Amino acid sequence: MFPLNLQTAFIVEEVSKIIKESVEAAIGGNAYQHSRVNQWSTSVVEQCLSQLSKLGKPFKYIVTCIIMQKNGAGLQTASTCFWDNSTDGSCAVRWENKSMYCIVSVFGLAI
């Protein structure tokens, strides 16, 4: 089944833009603070999800966010999916500032 309609396809650039805006808005100029990380990651994820649902596409979304303090340690993320390649898609964005990294992944599963 191919989505012939752009209105119902998972468009990576569009989602990537939404993620970048949400991350900027939630943690933009801040330095890593342990006491605020909970609130930041919640707000990044909730912002992303509400912008995605405003797109009005027939998708179920899964948004994950990892915020890590910079101290020289390494981090690797991998994901694998069992889905329909023609209709579903994912997008991951890596953002950083001087004191922390933020990796957001969005998976869109067509209904």
Added chain:
Amino acid sequence: MEASDTYLIRPNHQHKFKPAVVKECIREVVRERLSGLRYDPEEVPELSRSLADCIKDKVKNSGFDRYKLVVQVVIGEQRGQGVKMSSRCLWDADTDSYAEDVFMNDSLFCAVAVFGSYYY
């Protein structure tokens, strides 16, 4: 996954995504593969990919036929840094669910999340 002609809009109880079962799958695979391992930046990309594939296959074989799966594996080095991982989903709470597990040893930590979404 092809469109099949059953018109089931809800999974029956046996076929529902069971977080406890999936969590156990994750636990077994991760403990077996990562116990005693040290964080090695050369090997970690391959390791995380193969862990994700292994977990996905194990969950598929547990009988969740009509479920689309998303498996995410995060492996990081333990150096005293702070890390926070969170997720939110927009889905059908009756049919969809997730399972997660975290494994830690002295040199690395590994967080795995498996999301299952019913395909109507």
